[in-house]
Amino acid sequence: NAGVTQTPKFQVLKTGQSMTLQCAQDMNHNSMYWYRQDPGMGLRLIYYSASEGTTDKGEVPNGYNVSRLNKREFSLRLESAAPSQTSVYFCASRDLEGANYGYTFGSGTRLTVV
């Protein structure tokens, strides 16, 4: 029961470097999400994808891009990392048909930008 798998678990970047956070789910869920979590701020939605081939901005999309590669995979890219993007990133998925079901989260990526 893998659920939602995120890689990497930890990453340190220098300002201006780029990287892609990977996320894959094996539950055949339609919708997938990327959140960041900062102390005192709670979880904030970066981007989401209702279904394969569609993506939409969330609350805090600036500085990020996403790709819904197929139904399983949803990646988050930082083109030019900034210290303000130091955070814990969570990927999540959900079955759009299951309105009474919440998200399944990945274990998170702890990113530090120096």
Place this chain on the structure above:
Amino acid sequence: RKEVEQDPGPFNVPEGATVAFNCTYSNSASQSFFWYRQDCRKEPKLLMSVYSSGNEDGRFTAQLNRASQYISLLIRDSKLSDSATYLCVVNTDRGSTLGRLYFGRGTQLTVWP
């Protein structure tokens, strides 16, 4: 105004105590409601859904008041293992459109021996 507001706590209670968390939401069209639990440095995990009639799962009881846009979580007979942050979560679906969840900032609970 945030979609979901919670008292951040922290709540520090002895083992065996009863503790209640409250949450309010701003969108009267919200469709479904959840409580998540998040342990330190871990991902949030679904604790329980909240139904209109209220629901119970062992020592945990969730209540929803749609008129007041208010959700609560009651934990009876607290255990040390209940120490965590509890997140109130609201789904603002519009009919068949995308399910998108809004998270409160969480309420921190510490249960001491």
